[in-house]
Amino acid sequence: MSIAIPALRTSAPLRIAAGIFLVGWLVVAAFPLFWIAALSFKVPLDAFSTNPLDVVLGPRTAAAHGGISVQSLLPLVGIIVAWAWQRRNDLTRRQKYIRIVATSFVTVLVLRAVVDAIGGPLTRPLFGITWEHYYEVWVGHAFYRQFINSAIVTAGVVCVSLTAGTLAGYALARTSTAFAFWLLIAALVFRALPHSVLLAGYLPTLINSQAILAPLWHWQATAWFFQLFTPEAPTLYGRILPVILVLVAINQPFTIWMLRSFFSSIPVELDEAAQVDGCTQLQAFRQVIMPVMWPGVITTGLFSFLLAYNDYLVTSLLLDQQSQTMVPAIAQFLNSENSAADQIQAIAAAVSITAPLFLLVMVFQRQIVSGLTAGAVKG
Amino acid sequence: MRGRVFLGFIAPSLVLMIIFIALPLVSVAWQSFHATQGVFEDVLVESCTPGFLTQTCVKEMQSRPVMQAGVAVTSTRFVGWDNYRQLLQPDAVADAFSPTGHGMSAVLNIDFYNALRFTLSFTLITLPFIVGLGLLLALAVDDIAHGLRGPVIFVTLLPYIITPVIGALAIRWLFVGDGVLTDAIRWITGHDVSMFAQGWTIELMMLFYRIWHIAPFAFVVFYAGLQTVNKDTIEASVIDGATRMERLRYVIIPHLMPLIVFVTMIHLMDSYRVFDEVVGFAAHAYRISLQWLTYSFLTPDQTGNRAVARASASAMLTMLGIVVLLLVPLRRTWRDHRGKS
Numbered sequence: 119m120s121i122a123i124p125a126l127r128t129s130a131p132l133r134i135a136a137g138i139f140l141v142g143w144l145v146v147a148a149f150p151l152f153w154i155a156a157l158s159f160k161v162p163l164d165a166f167s168t169n170p171l172d173v174v175l176g177p178r179t180a181a182a183h184g185g186i187s188v189q190s191l192l193p194l195v196g197i198i199v200a201w202a203w204q205r206r207n208d209l210t211r212r213q214k215y216i217r218i219v220a221t222s223f224v225t226v227l228v229l230r231a232v233v234d235a236i237g238g239p240l241t242r243p244l245f246g247i248t249w250e251h252y253y254e255v256w257v258g259h260a261f262y263r264q265f266i267n268s269a270i271v272t273a274g275v276v277c278v279s280l281t282a283g284t285l286a287g288y289a290l291a292r293t294s295t296a297f298a299f300w301l302l303i304a305a306l307v308f309r310a311l312p313h314s315v316l317l318a319g320y321l322p323t324l325i326n327s328q329a330i331l332a333p334l335w336h337w338q339a340t341a342w343f344f345q346l347f348t349p350e351a352p353t354l355y356g357r358i359l360p361v362i363l364v365l366v367a368i369n370q371p372f373t374i375w376m377l378r379s380f381f382s383s384i385p386v387e388l389d390e391a392a393q394v395d396g397c398t399q400l401q402a403f404r405q406v407i408m409p410v411m412w413p414g415v416i417t418t419g420l421f422s423f424l425l426a427y428n429d430y431l432v433t434s435l436l437l438d439q440q441s442q443t444m445v446p447a448i449a450q451f452l453n454s455e456n457s458a459a460d461q462i463q464a465i466a467a468a469v470s471i472t473a474p475l476f477l478l479v480m481v482f483q484r485q486i487v488s489g490l491t492a493g494a495v496k497g
Numbered sequence: 498m499r500g501r502v503f504l505g506f507i508a509p510s511l512v513l514m515i516i517f518i519a520l521p522l523v524s525v526a527w528q529s530f531h532a533t534q535g536v537f538e539d540v541l542v543e544s545c546t547p548g549f550l551t552q553t554c555v556k557e558m559q560s561r562p563v564m565q566a567g568v569a570v571t572s573t574r575f576v577g578w579d580n581y582r583q584l585l586q587p588d589a590v591a592d593a594f595s596p597t598g599h600g601m602s603a604v605l606n607i608d609f610y611n612a613l614r615f616t617l618s619f620t621l622i623t624l625p626f627i628v629g630l631g632l633l634l635a636l637a638v639d640d641i642a643h644g645l646r647g648p649v650i651f652v653t654l655l656p657y658i659i660t661p662v663i664g665a666l667a668i669r670w671l672f673v674g675d676g677v678l679t680d681a682i683r684w685i686t687g688h689d690v691s692m693f694a695q696g697w698t699i700e701l702m703m704l705f706y707r708i709w710h711i712a713p714f715a716f717v718v719f720y721a722g723l724q725t726v727n728k729d730t731i732e733a734s735v736i737d738g739a740t741r742m743e744r745l746r747y748v749i750i751p752h753l754m755p756l757i758v759f760v761t762m763i764h765l766m767d768s769y770r771v772f773d774e775v776v777g778f779a780a781h782a783y784r785i786s787l788q789w790l791t792y793s794f795l796t797p798d799q800t801g802n803r804a805v806a807r808a809s810a811s812a813m814l815t816m817l818g819i820v821v822l823l824l825v826p827l828r829r830t831w832r833d834h835r836g837k838s
Binding site: 132133136137139140143144146147148149150151153154157166168170173281282283285286288289290293295298299301303305306307308309310311312313314315316317318319320321322323363364366367368370371374399400403424427428430431435445448452464465468471472475476478479480483486487490491 | 500502503506507509510511513514516517518520521522523524525528630633634636637638640641647649650651652653654655656658659660661662663664666667668670671675677680709713714717718721741766769770772773776779787788789791792794795796803805808809811812813815816819820822823827830831834
């Protein structure tokens with residue numbers, strides 16, 4: 119695109135220095151995560167070995183539980199080779215998939231024959247792997263319960279927050295009154311508010327909610343309605359629903375700001391055209407604006423997801439044992455961190471929490487980057 | 498958009514924010530000036546023990562909680578600034594600075610000042626590192642082959658996206674008694690360094706964690722900004738004989754300035770809220786933050802009581818801090834807004 123100017127090209131020493139710096143950063147960025155992942159698959163003797171190579175390769179784990187050999191990695195190699203080879207051709211998507219399947223099949227067969235011919239060291243496990251800690255965490259400690267709670271909280275927060283947020287973000291992007299301005303400023307201040315400040319308000323109210331809400335259940339005009347749900351006023355402490363609403367409200371200032379900046383980038387002429395054609399504002403929003411807004415909604419949803427999924431402060435205070443989510447529940451493993459096996463279980467739980475986030479970045483990298491810059495570039 | 502329609506659109510968010518943000522703030526302010534205590538009554542109790550010839554009876558006044566339907570009755574009364582006084586301990590501070598006092602170190606033994614000191618220095622120390630590291634990463638990534646950028650950005654995003662408590666734990670596990678980096682330090686220096694036995698090493702790790710966690714955010718923002726640098730300006734500066742450093746200083750940094758301000762603002766807000774690090778590194782015996790202080794008042798103690806009143810007072814003080822922190826940028830926004838209309 120741009121014309122190459124010799125002076126713009128980076129000099130070799132600078133280029134090498136930048137490369138070393140970048141590689142150094144990548145190691146620092148990935149190492150803690152790689153390390154806990156490696157630890158979580160090893161028996162304690164390997165995991166706490168003083169030789170780091172033992173932790174990665176796990177010889178004792180391999181002896182006791184087996185592991186991954188070169189042979190068992192062959193399908194993966196086959197798929198990578200086939201995919202890399204097919205990338206070059208410009209085929210239709212369907213042809214491409216057929217070719218990838220066919221090529222990987224052939225590659226695996228060929229490699230398999232080679233490996234079998236050599237035999238010996240290639241069929242022996244290279245990395246020791248054991249799933250016992252994960253089994254203990256998910257089955258033994260019933261971590262799936264916390265996983266379900268986390269899933270409910272996260273899904274609830276994303277849905278409620280996006281529904282309320284798109285409406286408000288759209289309205290604020292299409293209005294420039296002083297009221298709208300002050301609303302946005304108030305949202306900015308709320309965004310800066312430390313969450314513990316609000317918790318000091320929620321906690322007594324939720325614990326005493328039965329006494330506070332009782333009049334609604336006894337006053338005749340409203341009693342019939344509320345008694346449809348429960349015969350008596352509920353205690354809201356330890357319930358998931360109030361936690362969802364609390365997290366939505368805490369996150370709403372941020373959601374509104376982000377969605378507003380996405381809506382602002384959609385030309386207002388689009389609304390006007392729809393309204394000339396006889397749409398009401400709500401119809402224009404639903405049938406014309408929303409279809410082109412999906413990238414922005416997905417991006418904002420990702421950040422709502424992260425907030426709800428990563429929260430420790432709110433969930434650890436407002437939920438009880440039965441309704442606990444994954445992140446605060448990890449404390450239960452930390453407290454019993456007496457034996458080496460307990461400690462690796464805590465690590466396995468931590469890796470279990472991180473794995474979905476890892477997948478999230480893999481799939482939505484582009485949206486996350488666009489979300490991080492949305493507020494900054496458009497102001 | 499007409500006023501009525503506008504209200505209809507923002508109503509759901511507005512209602513949520515009023516119920517779950519504005520009202521709790523009002524109730525926190527109210528709680529911070531009140532104290533709730535169990536009601537006790539004095540009862541004359543006669544207790545007798547069998548003795549020779551006659552029983553020995555003792556009458557004494559006992560104080561016991563008033564119960565109603567099996568629940569202890571509580572009363573709430575206005576206590577003025579008492580909750581704040583318990584938190585700020587003005588007498589102890591005055592003592593510390595009197596000629597016989599121990600000065601600053603005595604003040605920092607009081608929880609609130611300890612938390613305030615840590616929160617502020619944490620915020621201010623991490624800031625230049627995050628902006629600097631983010632900028633360096635953006636410049637370095639901007640210079641490598643296009644095919645490599647995707648994977649590099651992927652790995653860089655990992656520390657940012659990870660659950661903060663888990664990220665802190667991951668780094669803590671590297672340094673615990675038998676962690677791999679503890680072994681490495683021992684091997685390099687020949688000394689046993691236990692990273693969790695004293696405050697300053699824990700604080701160092703918390704600072705490191707926060708930089709590791711937030712620098713990717715600064716990187717992404719700056720990297721996006723670099724893509725919009727005007728190529729003509731750069732070429733013109735090259736023709737005028739500007740060196741690489743000069744180009745950076747007079748063209749690129751001024752172009753990124755609004756983004757640097759943005760990252761600084763977000764970072765001030767977020768690191769003032771520092772909390773997850775204290776949990777992840779189990780640092781509360783040595784270092785606490787303002788959010789953690791409120792949190793610890795809200796967690797039940799051994800008797801199951803939560804110090805809600807004191808938590809409210811500390812919440813109010815925390816909020817005062819963020820308002821002071823935001824006052825300058827908000828005043829600028831206000832002036833810009835008035836200038837525009």
